[in-house]
Amino acid sequence: MAQGDGETLELPSLDQMQHWTRVIGRAQQMMLERASQAVSDAPAHVPGYPMPFDPQTVAAIQSEFANEGMALWQRFLDSGGLMAKEPAPAPADSIAARKDRRFSDPAWAKHPLFDLIRQSYLLASDYLLRLSDAVDGVDPKQKAQLRFATQGLVDAMSPSNFPLTNPKVLDKTLETGGENLLKGLKHMLADMEKGQLTHTDGSLFELGRNVASTPGKVIKETALYQLIHYAPTTDKVLETPLVIFPPWINRFYILDLSPEKSFVRWAVEQGISVFIVSWKSADATMKDVIWDDYILKGQIDAIDTVRDLLDVESVHTVGYCVAGTTLAATLALLAARGEEAKVKSATYFTAQVDFSKAGDLTLFVDDEQLKLVDQLASPGYLDGRYMAATFNLLRGRDLIWNYVINNYLLGQDYPPFDLLFWNGDTTNLPAKWHKAYLADLYRDNKLAVPGGITVDGTPIDLHRIKTPSYIQAGQEDHIAPVSSVWKLTEHFSGPLRFVLAGSGHIAGVINPPSLGKYQYWTNDAPVATLDDFVAGAKETKGSWWPDWLAWIEDMTPAKVPAKGARKPGKGKLKALEDAPGSYVKTR
Template identity: 70%
Template sequence: MAWAVEQGLSVFMVSWKSADASMSEVVWDDYIAAQVDAIDTVRELLDVPHVHTIGYCVAGTTLAATLAMLAARGEADKVRSVTFFTAQVDFELAGDLKMFVDESYLTLLQQLSAGGFLDGRYMAATFNSLRGRDLIWNYVVSNYLLGNDYPPFDLLYWNGDTTNLPAKWHRQYLVDLYRDNRMVIPNSLTVMGTPIDLKKIETPAYIQAGREDHIAPLASVWRLMDHLSGPKTFVLAGSGHIAGVVNPPAAGKYQYWTGDNQAATLDEFVAGAGETKGSWWPHWIGWISQQDDAKTAAKGARIPGEGAKKAIEDAPGRYVKQR
């Protein structure tokens, strides 16, 4: 997000906390309440009526639920725009991960989560198995058999930085969303006491998907276009779940495709899409400017440590460092 700051945006980030036994009772509502708290805190600190939000992967799914809840409560105007990075709300086409939601696997997860949380290494092994040739056997041959050193690659370091998950939340997520696909059934799920309906979300949305994403497949991310009611912009990025998102413009890597946002199907969008070399981030900053081009001089809370709430510690913060 350093690039976004360089473009003049004030950026606040919310970090996942790696779960331990103290989080055994944490459920989805707790994460949504935290998102609402973050939205309200930023609005108060900066004295602004609304914020622009971004949700990456699971946080994007959660953000969609947050927006649906705010809409149901008449508070949708707290959020001016929403950006989804490789996020899913409709899990019918969620890909190979759906193999891990039958009763036998759920029973195994319960056994592995006896301490109230699931060790993130189990989840990492699951994701790696989806691309075994690239993420497992490639290293067996190159490093173990041939004795080559691991190439320096910052994204793989990030990929290996696993996060533990609260057991109750994890099971709830797998059963309600991956298995039963209840998020797209109006009023099937209740969030913080409020039934949610994604069709009530009229917030302008920027939806980014990765062409080679094996965690949030392209066809699954596209379904956001079917379930949100506001204006939507769809962008298809080259590469996958991490590299397709973390692609700074200065690197000059990959490409992205834009097309007809009124296309009825993904195939129709792809058939008419135009390719642009490099990062999609400049396209996004242009979209953000279209949503709200008002600018305010950086002061007070826009400068870390200078607002009403004092800095606790230097970035990236203790949650990011905790294992």
């Protein structure tokens, strides 16, 4: 059977190979027939009825599909068909010549049968996607939903996902006598039992030991959050402390992973008094919690708590993702109340306030989806596993099918990865808040409209925010696209610094200087659009964290001794328990 280089693969029999050849050819023919039928079924005779496809566009797509299909077969026959030692190379400009990690094993390209399977699939999937793009006369959102669904379908249909059409799986099965499939079945049954796809070996990580291990104390606990104060490691600290608000759709320790990746630990080492909010995972007691609670009883309460504890006028703040959206609403409320001086600066990690360009997540927000949220949230909260599944769907090829192949089909052990451990540590959400968030922000985009949303009876207007803002976006972010994060600059009135980081929603944020990874872009010239920013941006290799630190220190350079209330539990608020606290451990 297939070896690692794909050169010694032995075919079962000529009859079997000829059977697969007929199957692949028939599949291509069925695709063409179905597309033609879809066009002919369109009721074009009805005045005003929109054609599902533009006939000329479909005809052009069909013609290209047929031509490339014929060219594929011709190359196959010219090279000697199934009896060839190796397939004829695909033209450099063809679909089959594109790089695709799913087919990185050499056997896909070196053996005629698997090369034919691979090229036929890529040709058919490209055809389906182009056909979905050719749909005409429907709402743009419906068209985007169709495109997303089609992409999910073709990803699921990949021959790499099936044991009989994946040479690496076939090789492994013969090598182990099928033990890989038994081990994979064990993995799959375990995932079915817990209702969640496993990405890493969770037994290798322990909260407080090798993740969420930065020393500190829980100094306050409410029905909504625990407040953690981290122990200083420098003799002096910045007078203005930092309060971090992580998203409550995830555990807070994304910002305190392993010691070498921890933003919290790094910030403490730079001489900053760091506090972080650990949100409570929702249960039935939180069925009436709404967004106002996260603003008033969460963020503002935590800000006031730290101000009072350290006897300072203001604090620096960080809001990550949804907590950044909420931080903007918090600042707008404080501005309306004349209390904006409580916050010296606001840093936004991949946050959005205007959802007009919010990307693929908007495809999951319509009336039917909101009804589904109601059905899934019968205890008054939404099980975090549903949110995890949604985020996995956004990158199904990487976060679903890649693990199906490696862990179910190949039976591989799960790799140790702290970020994936965090990703699988789901958090429940208050149902009433979650539904309102989806409807008011993602669907109706009310926060972007002055007065569109009220908090505690006060209309919110983001344009009233004059607090200095550091806005970080991820170049490859699929959850908060760069164009969506940029819109923060269009709504705030205070001084702004926009930084575009390499990578995406997580790795673009969690990028410590010690790793020397990625890069970031800045542009100190006044620019009105994202395109202008990119056109004049300066690239800097490595982490953007030092740039943020310089921004903070330039604004508030004063330092004070790290003693008294600057040490966890030594001020007005006594230590309740060691960090990372108990809320992060509740399931």
